[in-house]
Amino acid sequence: MSAAAASDRPAPLRVLLLCASLDIAGGVERFACALANHLAAEGMDVAIGSVDTPAGAVRYPVQPAVRVVAGSATRMPAFTDSASRWRRAWRLLRTQWNTGRLLARLMRLQRPDVVVLNGLTTACSALVFDRRFAARTICCDHNHFFARSRPWQVLRRWLYPRVAAVVSLTEADAPRFRALNARTEVIYNASPLRADEPALPAAALVLAVGRHVAQKGFDLLLRAWPAVVRALPGARLRIVGEGPLRGAMQQLAADLGVADSVEWLEPTPQIERHYREASVFVLPSRYEGMPLTLLEAQALGVPAVAFDCPTGPAEILSADTGVLVPPGDVPALAAALVRVLGDAALRERMARAAIERSRSIFSPEAHLRRWTRLVRDVAQARAA
Template sequence: MKLLFFISSLSSGGAERVTVTLANYWAAKGTDVVIVTVTGEDLDFYPLHPAVRRIGLALDGVSRGSLEGIANNYRRVVALRAILVKERPSIAIALMPAANVLLVLASMGMGIPTIGSERVHPPCMPLGRLWESARRLCYGRLRAIVAQTELSANWLAENSTAERDRITVIPNPVTLPLLASRPSLVLAECKRDMGYKRILLAVGRLDRQKGFDRLIDGFAQLADQQPEWGLVILGEGEQRSALEAQCRANGVEARVCLPGSVGNVGECYDAADLYVMTSRFEGFPNTLLEALAHGLPSVAVDCETGPSEILRHEVDGLLVPQDDSAALVGALERLMMDDELRKSFGKRAVEARQRFAVERVARMWEKLFSNV
């Protein structure tokens, strides 16, 4: 079997990590795997198995209008089709809406089974009128679609030409140790240099979706009561300046560290004491899954999809309602103050390694391959 993955890039995102994890798993088992991206290879963040073949189209870039956007996407379709003709994969898999649509257009008339994959609950991230229309029309031409939750699967069936029996729910996998790359951060040194005894850790892009603004507000309410704790937020994004200003306004700039994106996030999970996820929306958040797999007790905002499928309330962490700042502060305070409860949750958290093991998730994908 030859598998071809198509995705926008292999930068430091959740869909990218899933792509690399699955590709590396199958490549290690002798499957012929090729990954194609719209970008070149210069943005690659995660290390690939030596047997994975890599093709970067280097056709990314921002379009300055609708006509230029159509022209750019036409070039991407032509380039992808040429690769499909050359590679003739047994199955082609796309991840994220734009890639799903481009794969449909590039593979038309070729007879190659195609699988699309959504990585965020669709209504939470509107695509704009043109791409929404393209998704609605093109998804019916995919042989199968992978959603991460039942709610997302039902939405896709109601809002596209895809039939519900072609939409399969498959969670994200986790594999340990996590793939490591540079830059590296020694969280223990961060703890020592800033005078922390305990670390509250968060990971994600610095954008509105991840809700770090409400995390900083919540931490500021606890800072005086919890002098041993510091907050570390790993990630980069357009909200950095706003979040730094928010820390200063709350008087916690010395207690909050924003070191940017790091390649050794697994070591950071191991060095932290508590994990927190405050996203306004998600698909199936890898960071929460990874934190639990490292035995890190967690607090997560129960956004519409994702957290409740991963974290077991009062078993390995605490779920708090969306847009309830008091509940978030209360959950964080409860775990910050209770060493034994953190230990108890951490012992159960590692069960995520089996619940979402890459071998188990890969078998779900392989069953889908057989069906298509």
């Protein structure tokens, strides 16, 4: 190709995806890396950035075409101060201040055509420091509308009407986001994992996956587990994840007398193996957005039991693919696990229906197409 022809070709669309951190094993981080890889494959000039995660510490695979950038080369200290409530509040405020300052710096340095801000606190922190990028920004909270405290909701009411578009992960939250920004699109999360046939293991193994934080409700699951073991003495619980509450959860299992029936495993890129070995997947979360782990379980044909928390599980599961129980109802969670674990025919019906539902509603191809179209639409609207 001649130099003149090359100069006539339009410059690739510059996209910057931002998270607070990229070195933890979380659904937001996995989503951001997967979307960055896809947009780069579509010919865009893509960077993925965080406050302080260097390229070598990014938890999920990033293609060579994707640039990894950080607002600071110095890792911010972990938030561990527990001296007093006021000191903790001041430390948290300072952390968010630095988060916003460093992410806004990245936006100015990268000069993207489109910015994708992941998470309410990340979006508000960055936009408070530089609202000039609002007209080219897509915000995705990755959690249900009321998950954060009132100050963050107030900031969202002020900032989200200014941005180019908002993505709601669920139909339940879409009207709330549309009240703030008319350009709100529902784009379901989707599992990159898939299977043609369920594994249908015979062992009574229950799998839970997630970070050891209060949101994920592993304490509620452990309180339900003694009743499951009494009904099905051979049952085992496998929890895959890391996080600040892991030690406390292990101690709780010991206090409840079920430590011998609980396995604790670190996050792994080979997570599919754990799903395929599980008879039932359990999601005991207090709240969610559109939980990727539940979507993964469904795509691989694993029957599921979940709390019917404010958003997410009710749009993923149907009566054919799993069991929803009232939020926080520990006895109901135990009863549902016993019921599904104890009925092999029911598990097989649910497993096959889960794969079919995943294919028909939660297609990863449709998920990526919709995100790609939205990014291009925002860029074109700004250019116009």
